[in-house]
Amino acid sequence: MQATQQKSVSAHSQRKKKEARETFLFTLPAVVLVCMMMYIPFVMSGYYSFTEWNGISKAAKFVGFSNFITIFSEKSDYLTSIWFTVRYTFLFMVFSNILALALAVALTKKFRGANVFRGLLFIPYIMSMTIVGFIWKFIFSKGFEKLYELTGAGFLNMSWLGDGNLAFWSVVFVGVWQSLGFYIVLYIAGLQAVPADVLEAAVVDGATGSQKFFKVTLPLLGPSITTCIFMSLTNGLKVFDIILALTKGGPGTSTYSVTMKIYDEAFTKNNYGLGSAEAIIYFIVVLVITQLTLKAMSKKEVDL
Amino acid sequence: MGMKKKRMVGSTIMIAVLTLFSIVYIYPVFLMFMNAFKPFGEVVSDPIAWPKQPTWENYSYVIDKIKYGQLFMNNVIITVIGIAGIVIFSSLAAYILDRRPGRYTKLVYTIIITPMLIPFQTIMITLLKAMSVIRLSNSRIGLGIQYWGFGIPMATFIFFNFMKTIPKEIDESAHIDGASTLRTFVSVIFPLLKSVTFTVVVLDVMWIWNDFLLPLLMVNSSNTTKTLVLAAYTFVGQMNTKWQYAMTAMVLTVLPSIIIFILLQKYIVDGVVAGAVKG
Numbered sequence: 311m312q313a314t315q316q317k318s319v320s321a322h323s324q325r326k327k328k329e330a331r332e333t334f335l336f337t338l339p340a341v342v343l344v345c346m347m348m349y350i351p352f353v354m355s356g357y358y359s360f361t362e363w364n365g366i367s368k369a370a371k372f373v374g375f376s377n378f379i380t381i382f383s384e385k386s387d388y389l390t391s392i393w394f395t396v397r398y399t400f401l402f403m404v405f406s407n408i409l410a411l412a413l414a415v416a417l418t419k420k421f422r423g424a425n426v427f428r429g430l431l432f433i434p435y436i437m438s439m440t441i442v443g444f445i446w447k448f449i450f451s452k453g454f455e456k457l458y459e460l461t462g463a464g465f466l467n468m469s470w471l472g473d474g475n476l477a478f479w480s481v482v483f484v485g486v487w488q489s490l491g492f493y494i495v496l497y498i499a500g501l502q503a504v505p506a507d508v509l510e511a512a513v514v515d516g517a518t519g520s521q522k523f524f525k526v527t528l529p530l531l532g533p534s535i536t537t538c539i540f541m542s543l544t545n546g547l548k549v550f551d552i553i554l555a556l557t558k559g560g561p562g563t564s565t566y567s568v569t570m571k572i573y574d575e576a577f578t579k580n581n582y583g584l585g586s587a588e589a590i591i592y593f594i595v596v597l598v599i600t601q602l603t604l605k606a607m608s609k610k611e612v613d614l
Numbered sequence: 615m616g617m618k619k620k621r622m623v624g625s626t627i628m629i630a631v632l633t634l635f636s637i638v639y640i641y642p643v644f645l646m647f648m649n650a651f652k653p654f655g656e657v658v659s660d661p662i663a664w665p666k667q668p669t670w671e672n673y674s675y676v677i678d679k680i681k682y683g684q685l686f687m688n689n690v691i692i693t694v695i696g697i698a699g700i701v702i703f704s705s706l707a708a709y710i711l712d713r714r715p716g717r718y719t720k721l722v723y724t725i726i727i728t729p730m731l732i733p734f735q736t737i738m739i740t741l742l743k744a745m746s747v748i749r750l751s752n753s754r755i756g757l758g759i760q761y762w763g764f765g766i767p768m769a770t771f772i773f774f775n776f777m778k779t780i781p782k783e784i785d786e787s788a789h790i791d792g793a794s795t796l797r798t799f800v801s802v803i804f805p806l807l808k809s810v811t812f813t814v815v816v817l818d819v820m821w822i823w824n825d826f827l828l829p830l831l832m833v834n835s836s837n838t839t840k841t842l843v844l845a846a847y848t849f850v851g852q853m854n855t856k857w858q859y860a861m862t863a864m865v866l867t868v869l870p871s872i873i874i875f876i877l878l879q880k881y882i883v884d885g886v887v888a889g890a891v892k893g
Contacts, residue, residue, distance in 0.1 A: 332795050333714050337722045340707035340766050343699075346748075347741065348729035348764020354740035365743070421629055429879050430636045431642060436875050436882075437868045438824040438843045444850050444864055445642050448857060452661040453645065487639075492886065499887045537890055549732055551826045555847070569735045576739040577831075585739050593736040600731075 359587035365513040377587035387563050388588055392595065395464045398482060399546030405486045406542045407535070410493030414503065415523070417494065418501045428498065432491035439488060443555025446484045447471065474564030477557050482567045485552055487546065493538050500534025501527070536607045543603055547596050568592050632716050639820070650862040657858045672862040679859075680849055682866055685842045688754055692829075692841065693822045695758025700765035700818055701811055707766075708773035713785065730767045734827065742831050751832045754839050760832065761822055769814045772889065776810040809888075816885030823871065843868045 359377055363370035375589055381388045389480060413431065417424050450470040458466035470480045512526045528535075550569040553559060559566035572592060576585030649657050651668040662779075667742050676682070707726060712717045742751065750756030780803065788798040833839040840848075846867040850860040875882055 316649060329714065330718075333710050333719060335708045336710040336795075337719075337726070339703040340726050340770060341722060343703065343763040344729055344766055346631045346736065346744070347760055348732055348767075351737035351741040351744050352729075352732055354744065355737055358740060415634060416628060419625065419628065421625060423629075425879075427632055427636050428883070429875075430640050432879075432883065433640060433875065435871065436820060436824075437643070438841050438846075438871075440826050440847050441864045441868050444860065445646050446660070446756055447862070448649075449642055449645065452857065456660060458660050491639070492635065492890075495883050495887055496890055499891070533891075541890060544733075548735070551660075552736070554826075555850075572739070573827075574736050582739055589736045589739060596733050596736075597731060 312562055355586045355589050358583050359590045361586075363583040363586075365576070365582040366580075370583060373583070376590070377584045380584060381587060381591065387566065388568070388571055388591075390563050391566045391568040392592075394478075394564070394566055395547060395549065395568045396599075397478075397566040398485070398549060399543060401482045402485050402546040402549075403539060403542040405482065406490060406493050410485065410490055410538065411497050411535075413490075414497030414501055418498055428491075428495065431494055434488045435491040437488075439551035440555045442484065442488045443552045446480070446487075447556050450480060471557055472561055474561050477561060477565050481549075481553055483558060484556060485546070485549060488552065489542075493542065496538050496541075497531070497534055500531050504530045511562075531554050532610075539607060540600070540604065543600060544596075547599065568595075646861050646864055649858060650865045652858055654856065654858050657861070661857075672858050673866075675863040676849075676859055676866060680845050680863060680866075681837060684838065685840060685845050686870070688833075688838075688840060689823060689842050691754045692758045692761070692833075693819060696761030696765065696822045697815055697818055699759065701814060703762060703892060704766050704769035704814070705773045705804060705807060705811070706799065708770050708777050709803055710795075712774055712777035713782065723770075726773045726777075727767045730771070734764070736842035738827065738831060745791075745832065752835060752839060754833065757829060757832050757839075760828065763817050764828075765821075769818070772810060772814055773807065775789075776807065780806055812881065813885040813888040816882050817889040820882075820886075868891050 358370060360372060360374060361370035363374045380386055417428055419609075454470065456468045457463070468476060470476050499547060508530070509522060512522050519523065548569060549567050549572075553565055553567055553570060557565045557571050568588075569592075572585055572588045575581050575588055645662065648665055649661060650661075650672055651670075653669060653671070656666060682857045707722075711726075714807050745751040745756070745760060750760055771852060784806075785798050788802045789795075793801070824843060825841075826847070829844050830847075831840045833841065834844055837845070846863045849863045853860040853863075
């Protein structure tokens with residue numbers, strides 16, 4: 311009896327061992343790949359942020375915190391680029407979400423062709439952002455010029471990409487135009503999940519249309535709002551392609567995003583060490599903003 | 615009766631407003647298509663009108679000049695390699711992470727999904743160096759493989775959440791029939807993941823096909839490795855006043871996405887929604 315027990319124990323431990331080996335092997339490719347593409351470069355960025363390195367020479371010179379001091383000194387336009395990115399992201403979030411929610415409400419009303427509208431509004435989202443930037447560059451210059459000739463409307467004659475203030479708004483506008491369809495379909499999905507009987511009960515209780523929306527639909531839409539706000543936040547903070555095609559960050563530094571700044575520092579000016587330091591600060595800024603937003607949102611959702 | 619009539623008038627007005635809005639909204643895309651069918655003089659003199667005599671000349675010029683066929687193949691190769699790896703490795707990892715709960719798998723799961731918090735621009739500088747050391751830069755296959763590392767965190771997260779909905783009894787009965795764990799995964803579990811795999815494929819095809827920054831860093835040096843978007847970016851830059859050619863290159867870049875979208879609209883929208891809600 312003891313022998314059989316021992317045998318079963320050893321069989322059991324053998325099976326455990328085999329399972330452990332399987333678990334290891336099944337997850338190995340994913341872990342190795344993630345380490346290669348994400349963790350190792352991330353650690354390297356941390357290291358190089360304390361060095362002076364032109365990307366070509368083998369040895370990078372250790373310089374302590376000097377890169378970080380340079381970044382926070384007055385002559386660096388890094389802080390300007392962070393400030394642009396924050397303003398851009400805020401407006402991008404606000405306009406994307408409000409417009410998308412309004413259109414989603416209109417498109418969930420039952421009528422023929424609602425899907426056609428949804429599809430049309432979604433098309434810019436499936437196009438490359440670089441191409442979207444070029445289309446609008448053409449419209450802001452050639453298109454507006456012609457429309458002004460035809461209509462004489464003053465705003466068409468303004469320098470939408472040449473004036474710093476206007477260029478800022480143009481970039482926000484094109485950013486929202488490109489991704490609005492994405493947020494619309496997310497809100498439509500959320501609205502369709504609002505139970506019809508709850509809305510009917512509200513009507514029976516005598517709620518008006520707007521009461522129904524603000525008191526019943528909107529609170530029940532909490533998870534969709536959180537998703538959309540969070541997605542628009544992270545997408546806004548990463549803005550790059552659209553601006554590169556539309557304004558290249560100009561005029562001056564009026565539409566210069568932090569991602570462009572990091573790119574230029576490393577690949578145009580060959581300051582890889584300084585660029586790495588800028589990248590690390592960018593990471594911290596993104597992490598802090600997204601975590602604070604998530605925390606605020608989850609608190610809000612519980613309150614409702 | 616009066617109420618009903620009022621509502622009908624209201625909804626007619628709403629549809630009219632929506633129609634007008636949608637036309638204005640999509641007009642820029644339409645404008646790009648129109649101008650790709652005009653000769654140079656017409657683009658300059660009237661960029662917003664319908665082409666007087668539509669011409670295919672721009673297309674033959676641009677397709678030849680940018681070597682469209684080659685670029686298209688590059689995009690296909692990079693996207694297919696990227697998607698295949700992401701789907702295989704993520705679903706495999708997610709399966710075992712869900713089925714063998716424990717300290718070890720919990721740690722591995724955290725290691726795999728945490729990089730979702732790292733923005734690409736934080737690591738792009740050193741990534742270029744790391745990838746040239748292991749010779750994955752300047753190659754289409756190399757770029758496809760790089761997408762594995764960037765796509766796996768999110769895909770594993772989506773697969774992992776879905777895995778919970780597949781009852782464990784299914785694996786057990788396969789085990790009793792003598793199938794190994796890998797065998798069970800390949801022939802029993804993976805087929806059940808069809809819908810979630812589709813979500814991952816939709817999200818990642820849209821991302822990889824249109825991606826700009828990573829290809830710019832990795833495959834921009836040679837025409838034999840460039841992607842469509844990269845080539846269009848360079849080409850439009852060179853054609854700075856020849857808008858008719860620029861527009862044609864832009865149309866050729868986005869046309870594949872638009873055709874696929876029109877054909878698979880419902881599935882793509884569903885996939886995007888599912889991905890965002892789960893992601």
